[in-house]
Amino acid sequence: MEPHVAVENRYQSLDAWHEVDSYFTEVLIDEDEALVAARLSGSSTTMPNAEVAANQAAFLQLLVKMSGAKRVLEFGTLAGYSTIWFARAVGSGGFVCTLELEPENADVARRNFVRAGVLERIELIVGPAAASVADLVSSKVEPFDVVFIDADKPRNPSYLEAALALTGSGALIILDNVVRNGAVVDADSDDPRVIGTRTAAQMIAEHPELEATALQTVGVKGWDGLIVARRI
Numbered sequence: 352m353e354p355h356v357a358v359e360n361r362y363q364s365l366d367a368w369h370e371v372d373s374y375f376t377e378v379l380i381d382e383d384e385a386l387v388a389a390r391l392s393g394s395s396t397t398m399p400n401a402e403v404a405a406n407q408a409a410f411l412q413l414l415v416k417m418s419g420a421k422r423v424l425e426f427g428t429l430a431g432y433s434t435i436w437f438a439r440a441v442g443s444g445g446f447v448c449t450l451e452l453e454p455e456n457a458d459v460a461r462r463n464f465v466r467a468g469v470l471e472r473i474e475l476i477v478g479p480a481a482a483s484v485a486d487l488v489s490s491k492v493e494p495f496d497v498v499f500i501d502a503d504k505p506r507n508p509s510y511l512e513a514a515l516a517l518t519g520s521g522a523l524i525i526l527d528n529v530v531r532n533g534a535v536v537d538a539d540s541d542d543p544r545v546i547g548t549r550t551a552a553q554m555i556a557e558h559p560e561l562e563a564t565a566l567q568t569v570g571v572k573g574w575d576g577l578i579v580a581r582r583i
């Protein structure tokens with residue numbers, strides 16, 4: 352085999368993505384015991400291993416800090432791993448509202464919030480996110496600065512609508528898992544998660560008050576990506 356082919360194959364393999372993620376996570380990411388425990392506790396939820404990777408969580412935290420956000424809304428709590436990163440990003444005067452369907456996941460998350468020392472700045476609402484967010488809209492809560500959409504992907508279009516109802520100018524709206532091993536490019540897909548993502552992407556493209564981009568990611572979570580949109 353020619354040397355350049357070997358090099359190419361090595362860097363296209365899942366093992367290499369893991370190795371690179373592990374390297375940068377070890378060098379750059381400050382995950383304390385509470386975050387490690389929260390990440391590992393994902394195995395006792397209904398969706399093991401579905402939390403964001405540590406380096407992606409740190410990226411989300413940077414977005415919150417760079418935008419000066421103080422109020423974050425999250426669709427999909429799981430064990431609260433990303434929620435803790437958000438809660439630390441907004442600081443002691445900030446607030447994170449996170450929406451989770453499964454009571455057993457919410458129980459795991461609550462224990463993780465206590466361990467991380469951020470329980471008092473988090474509101475965890477248990478139930479279908481569509482209903483929870485409708486209540487937030489009807490009770491006219493203060494607008495959120497950042498919305499992270501990471502729950503059931505078929506409902507991404509309605510979660511995006513809700514995010515628009517709950518944000519103002521300058522807010523960030525982030526959608527996770529938009530690449531799905533490349534499945535997103537299949538316009539004829541009958542996968543409701545792909546349809547939900549493509550519909551939301553089109554809504555973002557057509558919305559006069561949104562500017563956006565999408566980034567692909569490879570690493571410990573395989574091949575995926577996120578859309579980051581900003582409200583003008």
Ligand code: SAM
Binds near residue numbers: 426430431453503
């Ligand atoms: N954001 C979490 C993190 O990175 O640590 C991961 C969230 S996980 C990908 C998706 C979560 O959404 C699961 O906990 C699942 O139970 C929750 N979920 C699924 N359908 C939902 C719904 N209709 N309403 C609220 N939460 C839902």
